[in-house]
Amino acid sequence: MTDYKALEHEYGVPLQAKRDLVAVRGNGALLYDEHDREYIDCAAGIAVASLGHCHPKLVAAIRQQAETLITCPNIMYNDMRSKLLEKLVEVTPESLTRAYLCNSGAEAIEAALKFARLHTGRTNFVTAMRGFHGRTMGAVSATYTPKYREAFQPLIPGFDYVPFNKIEKLDAAVNDSTAAVMFELVQGEGGVNPIQADYLAAVRKLCSERGVLLIIDEIQTGFCRTGRFFACDHFNLQPDIMCVAKAMGGGVPVGATLLNADINIEPGLHGTTFGGNPLACAAALAAIDVYQTDNLAQRAAELGDYFEQQLNVADLPQVRSLRRLGLMIGIELKQKVQDKLAELLEHRIIALPAGPNVIRMLPPLVIEKEQIDRVVKTLREILA
Numbered sequence: 001m002t003d004y005k006a007l008e009h010e011y012g013v014p015l016q017a018k019r020d021l022v023a024v025r026g027n028g029a030l031l032y033d034e035h036d037r038e039y040i041d042c043a044a045g046i047a048v049a050s051l052g053h054c055h056p057k058l059v060a061a062i063r064q065q066a067e068t069l070i071t072c073p074n075i076m077y078n079d080m081r082s083k084l085l086e087k088l089v090e091v092t093p094e095s096l097t098r099a100y101l102c103n104s105g106a107e108a109i110e111a112a113l114k115f116a117r118l119h120t121g122r123t124n125f126v127t128a129m130r131g132f133h134g135r136t137m138g139a140v141s142a143t144y145t146p147k148y149r150e151a152f153q154p155l156i157p158g159f160d161y162v163p164f165n166k167i168e169k170l171d172a173a174v175n176d177s178t179a180a181v182m183f184e185l186v187q188g189e190g191g192v193n194p195i196q197a198d199y200l201a202a203v204r205k206l207c208s209e210r211g212v213l214l215i216i217d218e219i220q221t222g223f224c225r226t227g228r229f230f231a232c233d234h235f236n237l238q239p240d241i242m243c244v245a246k247a248m249g250g251g252v253p254v255g256a257t258l259l260n261a262d263i264n265i266e267p268g269l270h271g272t273t274f275g276g277n278p279l280a281c282a283a284a285l286a287a288i289d290v291y292q293t294d295n296l297a298q299r300a301a302e303l304g305d306y307f308e309q310q311l312n313v314a315d316l317p318q319v320r321s322l323r324r325l326g327l328m329i330g331i332e333l334k335q336k337v338q339d340k341l342a343e344l345l346e347h348r349i350i351a352l353p354a355g356p357n358v359i360r361m362l363p364p365l366v367i368e369k370e371q372i373d374r375v376v377k378t379l380r381e382i383l384a
């Protein structure tokens, strides 16, 4: 049998620590390795496979579009692209009236930063401590945690970082050079930290009063993950710019930057070869259709409650706290999580860290209760 691990080690640039597992196929919340061993996938491609793996409607849409038209540059109009743009504006907060389509989260962030500078004529940004926005130079400049940033200096100047939930710090950081404030509403990589509603309302007010744009990064929280279609919907928040990606295409790479009606970008100042390609647009349309018809937001809310009740961290001595919105779950331990993630894998459960002490669970929203029971049973055993 081909040694896939050896091939990746020999020919891949080793950027991430790997789990000892070669995933070769998936179905719903389950992944299978090359020996056909079954795993419950509570990483879901890192918040991508919210529909589960290989959802039949997604597969059918991709297959059909692959036989019809795969690529179409933005110098022409396209049926799938136009339908997706309309759909995105329909499902996102009311303030957002147009979308730029791209291929990943970091690209959506880059576009947001460029559009904010163009619109305001200002250069600077304020983002949150513990925030994460991606790995390209603009996104990394916006990302607080030094380990993502320091090796790449000098970065784009003009970024300042404030703690979540302290409005006086934001008030002091925003000045006449600030183009935008950019936040996640539940920090994903930073430890599953939900923003407080009263703080967010104060942030929205401060931005509006000072002519500063509010950019919301819904790349991890978007498309039903938190129990609403977008995390913004929990707060009735109307952002000026919103970035989405990850679960948008159900696994097919696609992203978008949505803008409010006031923001106009002159043609020629930004662009993309692959963004808005018909294959990705068809996938995103199919994925969004399933999120809507199967009401996966409500499912995420209910299953998140169920997970929390069943796990009952109050009587798990190794757990400090559980933070959660829908099926975006962070279990903060009193110790580092790497050994626990390895133990979970031994029990054929794939989970993620969020910082050194937090186990992050992002299962597909189609996960079955019985599968949650298996995950919870194992968690209770290893955290007792």
Ligand SMILES: Cc1ncc(COP(=O)(O)O)c(C=O)c1O
Pocket (backbone or CB within 6 Å): 046, 104, 105, 106, 107, 109, 132, 133, 134, 135, 184, 188, 189, 217, 218, 219, 220, 245, 246
């Ligand atoms: C909140 C957030 N923003 C941006 C990104 C970057 O997205 P991508 O990896 O698709 O570039 C991520 C990825 O984890 C993310 O969680």
